[in-house]
Amino acid sequence: MRNVMKTAAGLALAIVLGVxxxxxxxxxxxxxxxxxxxxxxxxxxMANAVNLAIGEINAAGGVLGKQLTSTIGDDGCDAQLAVNAASKLAASGVVGVVGGYCSGATVPTLKIYGDAKIPLIIPAANSTKLIPENPGNAFMINSTGNDQVAKAIEYFTAKGIKKIAIINQGDAYSQDLADLTKKNWEAAGNTVTNFEVTNKGEQDYSAVVTSITAASPDAVFWTAYYADGGLLIRQLRERGYQGLIAVGDGSNSPELFKIAGPAAEGVIAFSNPTAEFLPEAKAFAEAYQKQFGAAPGPYSTLSYDAMKLLAWALTTAGTTDSAKVIETLQGANFTDTISGPISFTPEKTLARSNFVVLEGKGGAWTLAQ
Structure with a gap:
């Protein structure tokens, strides 16, 4: 009788708490x-896109006969916050994790998820520094920095550019992209006029701008994030720099135009595929707009696909046993996506390049010609 009473009390408490x-x-x-x-x-x-996918999966019957729920760990794009978030998620009994935006915050979480043997699908973070740190359970579905550099060099070369300035913020993502660009650009017989490192949150870029304008490069390549990149772009144009300005995929947000203003006109971005340029993403974009009252952002498609991939792996493996789920992911040839087919190299990186070239026109991104 005592057990029955405890069960009833537990049910009542669950209902009250909404659990x-x-x-x-x-x-x-x-x-x-x-x-x-x-x-x-x-x-x-990204979280919105994952939860949108979860809602659709649940409506179709769930996974392994069960409904999916989610819990968010805020990594703050900060290594220590990320370690705390990953530790809490790993201890909470999750069957898998979708996430990883800032590479610098993602790298220190790999061991935590690896030790807990939790499948991790990374939709955004793409520094090559993630690869040697991967314990074997993490899968990157955004192309790596190597692919981005190849796309950037291809574009610069086609435009007849010979001299570039490279600016990064010293974190795992932006420094990796900057180092790879410098190495490959110079190996192709070209010149890096400036290789600058700035601080996150910096407001005054006058010293860097002065150095760049004095060197007169054909192009400036900002390899860090949009919040600071927008300010740099504005200050470069205000000081009279007329050359090409390019940014990496950390700055492909529409928010860049709000910060940089008219100075963002003509800026080039090397970007992962985004919803507005993917015909397959039309229904997704409409559903996202309806549920969240806004257009999906740059990493929404990859986050949505990451959740669909994880659900597929759990279903295909027929179990939540992490070893079997990870083995299933390694052999994936997943085509039920909106961003393109997903399969993996032995290093668990995306087996193709997904980068496109965007251009800022009229305060928005368009596909570059």
Whole structure:
């Protein structure tokens, strides 16, 4: 009788707290993204896309006969915050994690998820520094910095550019992209006039701008994030720099235009595929707009596909056993996506390049000609 009373009390408490009464009928997915800090716009958009996918999966019957729920770990695009978020997610009983935007915040979480043997699908972070740190459970579905550099050099070369200035912020993502660009650009017989490192959150770029304008490069390549990149672009144009300005995929947000203003006209971005340029993403974009009251952001498609991929892996493996799910992911040839087919190299990176070239026109991104 005591056990019956305890069960009834537990059910009542679950109902009061809004917790599913039959927890065994759900599987929890961890979402690790920045929901605070300068990159919170990206992070919230990624979380929205994952939850949109979860809603669709549940409506279709769920996974392994169970409904999916999610829990968010805020990494703040900060290494220590990310370690705390990953530790909490790993201890919470999640069957998999979708997340990783800032590479510098993602790198220190790899061991935590690896030790816990939790499958991790990374939709955005793409520094090559992630590869040697991967314990074997993490899968990157955004192309790596190597692919981005190849696209950048291809574009610069086609435009007859010979001299570039490269600016980064010293973090895992932007420094990796900057180093790879410098190495490959110079190996092709070209010149790097400036290789500058700035501080995150810097407001006055006058010293860097002076150095760049004095060197007169054909192009400036900002390899860090949009929040600071927008300010740099504006100050470069205000000081009279007339050459090409290019940014990496950390600055492909529409928010760049709000910060840089008219100075962003003509800026080139080397970008992952975004919803507005993917015909397959039309229904997704409409559903996202309806549910969240805004257009999906730059990493929404990859985050949505990451959740669909994880659900497929769990279903195909027929179990939540992490070793079997990871083995299934390694052999994936997943085509039920909106961003393109997903399969992996032995290093668990995307087996193709997904980068496109965008150009700022009229305060928005368009496909570059």
């Amino acid at each position: 599913p009464a039959m927890a065994q009928d759900t599987l929890t997915i961890g979402i690790m993204v920045p929901t605070t800090g300068s990159e919170a716009t990206y992070g919230q958009d």
